[in-house]
Amino acid sequence: NAGVTQTPKFQVLKTGQSMTLQCAQDMNHEYMSWYRQDPGMGLRLIHYSVGAGITDQGEVPNGYNVSRSTTEDFPLRLLSAAPSQTSVYFCASRGPQETQYFGPGTRLLVL
Amino acid sequence: GNSVTQMEGPVTLSEEAFLTINCTYTATGYPSLFWYVQYPGEGLQLLLKATKADDKGSNKGFEATYRKETTSFHLEKGSVQVSDSAVYFCALISGGYQKVTFGTGTKLQVIP
Numbered sequence: 001n002a003g004v005t006q007t008p009k010f011q012v013l014k015t016g017q018s019m020t021l022q023c024a025q026d027m028n029h030e031y032m033s034w035y036r037q038d039p040g041m042g043l044r045l046i047h048y049s050v051g052a053g054i055t056d057q058g059e060v061p062n063g064y065n066v067s068r069s070t071t072e073d074f075p076l077r078l079l080s081a082a083p084s085q086t087s088v089y090f091c092a093s094r095g096p097q098e099t100q101y102f103g104p105g106t107r108l109l110v111l
Numbered sequence: 112g113n114s115v116t117q118m119e120g121p122v123t124l125s126e127e128a129f130l131t132i133n134c135t136y137t138a139t140g141y142p143s144l145f146w147y148v149q150y151p152g153e154g155l156q157l158l159l160k161a162t163k164a165d166d167k168g169s170n171k172g173f174e175a176t177y178r179k180e181t182t183s184f185h186l187e188k189g190s191v192q193v194s195d196s197a198v199y200f201c202a203l204i205s206g207g208y209q210k211v212t213f214g215t216g217t218k219l220q221v222i223p
Contacts, residue, residue: 102154
């Protein structure tokens with residue numbers, strides 16, 4: 001199993017550009033989520049999904065969209081990037097006994 | 112709402128020293144508690160967990176006991192190694208939709 005994979009590993013954007021952060025898991029987990037990690041703030045939940053076709057907002061959803069057309073994939077879209085979205089983004093899926101499995105992260109720099 | 116409070120870092124210890132990282136929580140219902148570890152440049156990975164009061168989670172020499180009376184889940188290790196240098200996150204799952212609440216993380220640096 002590859003676990004949770006994320007692409008790209010690093011991205012530089014200009015303000016106003018859009019992009020999609022990819023996330024995939026091969027463990028057949030229903031629950032997936034996106035977090036951003038900022039210094040001194042821990043991990044904050046952006047969006048989550050409890051299964052294909054079902055998504056909901058976390059605590060910091062503004063500026064981000066998600067969709068879940070398959071169990072495996074859960075992409076995160078930045079519609080119009082802003083410098084405040086400079087962060088490290090982690091995708092996670094949840095397996096049995098509530099254990100979360102994290103991807104390696106995407107470092108995003110918005111200029 | 113739910114919240115997790117961790118001790119401020121960074122924590123710097125000499126190799127073979129005793130480690131304690133404090134974690135306290137506020138939650139509705141009966142949360143499950145976790146410690147995750149993040150090594151430099153990597154994602155988080157589960158270190159240990161406990162799902163009910165008085166349970167003790169353990170892994171790789173680390174331990175934490177779920178204390179409902181003090182709403183705490185402190186992480187301990189008897190003898191740290193340089194390879195334990197990482198950021199440690201306390202977390203809980205509770206309430207509707209089972210969202211995870213993370214602490215802000217505590218950076219541990221172990222020096223030879």
